[in-house]
Amino acid sequence: MLDRIVDDFDDNPAAMTYFYDLFRRIYCQGEPVERKGMQVGTTCIHAPEELIYAFGANPVRLCNGSYHYDQIGADFMPAKSCSLVKATLGMLSSENVIPKVGKLDLIVNPTTCDQKKKASAMMSAMGYAVYNLELPPAKESEAARVYWQRSVREFTNQLRIVTGKKLTKKNLMAAMAKTSRAQVAFRTLHNFRRVAPSLILGKDAFLVTNAYFFDDIERWTASVEALNIELAQREKDGFCAAQKKAPRILFTGSPPIFPNLKLPLVIEEAGGVVVVDETCSANRMLYDMTSVDEWLVNDMVDSLADKYLKPCTCPIFTNNDDRIRRLLDLAKSFAVDGIVYQTFAGCQVYEMEQRSVADALNKAGFCMLAVETDYSPDDMGQLTTRIEAFLESIKSRKRKAA
Ligand code: SF4
Ligand code: SF4
Numbered sequence: 301m302l303d304r305i306v307d308d309f310d311d312n313p314a315a316m317t318y319f320y321d322l323f324r325r326i327y328c329q330g331e332p333v334e335r336k337g338m339q340v341g342t343t344c345i346h347a348p349e350e351l352i353y354a355f356g357a358n359p360v361r362l363c364n365g366s367y368h369y370d371q372i373g374a375d376f377m378p379a380k381s382c383s384l385v386k387a388t389l390g391m392l393s394s395e396n397v398i399p400k401v402g403k404l405d406l407i408v409n410p411t412t413c414d415q416k417k418k419a420s421a422m423m424s425a426m427g428y429a430v431y432n433l434e435l436p437p438a439k440e441s442e443a444a445r446v447y448w449q450r451s452v453r454e455f456t457n458q459l460r461i462v463t464g465k466k467l468t469k470k471n472l473m474a475a476m477a478k479t480s481r482a483q484v485a486f487r488t489l490h491n492f493r494r495v496a497p498s499l500i501l502g503k504d505a506f507l508v509t510n511a512y513f514f515d516d517i518e519r520w521t522a523s524v525e526a527l528n529i530e531l532a533q534r535e536k537d538g539f540c541a542a543q544k545k546a547p548r549i550l551f552t553g554s555p556p557i558f559p560n561l562k563l564p565l566v567i568e569e570a571g572g573v574v575v576v577d578e579t580c581s582a583n584r585m586l587y588d589m590t591s592v593d594e595w596l597v598n599d600m601v602d603s604l605a606d607k608y609l610k611p612c613t614c615p616i617f618t619n620n621d622d623r624i625r626r627l628l629d630l631a632k633s634f635a636v637d638g639i640v641y642q643t644f645a646g647c648q649v650y651e652m653e654q655r656s657v658a659d660a661l662n663k664a665g666f667c668m669l670a671v672e673t674d675y676s677p678d679d680m681g682q683l684t685t686r687i688e689a690f691l692e693s694i695k696s697r698k699r700k701a702a
Contacts, residue, residue, distance in 0.1 A: 322515060345612070346612070347608075352475075358401075360404070383675040451605075482521045486586040492532075509581060549637070553671075574640075640687070643670065
């Protein structure tokens with residue numbers, strides 16, 4: 301996958317070399333990830349990483365995109381589980397875990413979809429210390445907000461026990477500054493992707509955000525800042541990373557996670573360009589920022605809790621109108637020509653929400669292609685045929701409109 305991402309395209313940004321080398325070292329050569337302090341595994345974006353950093357530990361997102369680990373997970377997981385959960389548990393049950401982040405001192409498992417909830421007991425049975433971070437099933441009501449704020453405060457207490465450290469205003473502010481700088485870098489990159497013709501391809505943008513799962517946050521931020529400087533230069537030079545008329549695609553649904561970047565890659569190999577996404581391995585993970593009212597520790601923790609609940613557009617929540625609003629906003633502001641909606645086989649929440657999303661997008665004049673897939677490479681041919689037909693239909697619509 302990495303060879304295809306790097307070698308099958310001309311004009312990769314020079315600043316992407318950091319990320320290509322990182323994935324080659326960590327995933328292909330099995331080098332350990334260099335980070336100091338305790339490691340806290342997280343299984344979803346709802347685990348507040350600022351708190352983990354504030355206690356001197358490192359968050360590492362365990363969501364995994366490997367077909368190898370998916371097959372290991374398939375040996376003991378129900379056949380209908382989604383690839384993401386199978387691969388994550390397959391990885392955790394293996395002896396040589398890649399990426400090599402070292403011993404996990406704790407795994408935080410937000411109680412999101414049913415498969416994640418039930419994965420908790422399986423991870424405990426493997427010998428991991430697992431903390432269930434209880435998430436409400438809805439996010440609009442005040443009761444849900446209060447429930448979640450209490451869960452996050454209890455999580456803080458758990459981190460205090462595990463790390464033996466105290467939460468102070470100073471260390472929490474430092475942790476929030478770290479993640480804010482990373483988010484500013486991400487937002488700058490995100491905004492460069494509005495430019496038409498595109499300055500960077502989606503396969504590279506996904507690799508950058510996937511690196512955030514395990515890389516040292518300061519190294520990651522500095523590398524994204526360097527990439528942004530190069531993109532600013534590309535914009536000045538009128539550089540085109542894709543053909544001027546390449547259909548612009550918004551990618552949503554089950555998250556693309558390295559090495560399973562097959563669908564974004566198929567889109568770009570077929571002549572489209574993924575200009576923006578609404579997924580929890582990229583945009584949904586990094587876009588929304590914390591807004592603090594009072595700079596007192598308890599209020600800061602509550603503000604963090606709000607950030608991890610209110611703006612989240614994951615379909616595990618009931619009444620998910622925010623997701624449709626967000627998709628429409630992204631589709632319009634990034635001038636997209638079509639939407640590709642990925643659902644992993646076995647993921648009911650994305651599958652069930654697909655129809656209402658398609659209806660809303662179609663009503664607004666956007667066409668959407670829904671694709672059910674998994675981590676197996678077997679459907680590559682079929683995916684390519686469907687994506688090529690979708691891109692062709694977009695082109696012919698544009699020709700007719702012109
Ligand atoms: S899809 Fe939703 S529940 Fe699953 S990892 Fe992403 S944010 Fe978490
Ligand atoms: S893709 Fe769906 S089933 Fe899989 S972890 Fe995410 S929400 Fe759960």
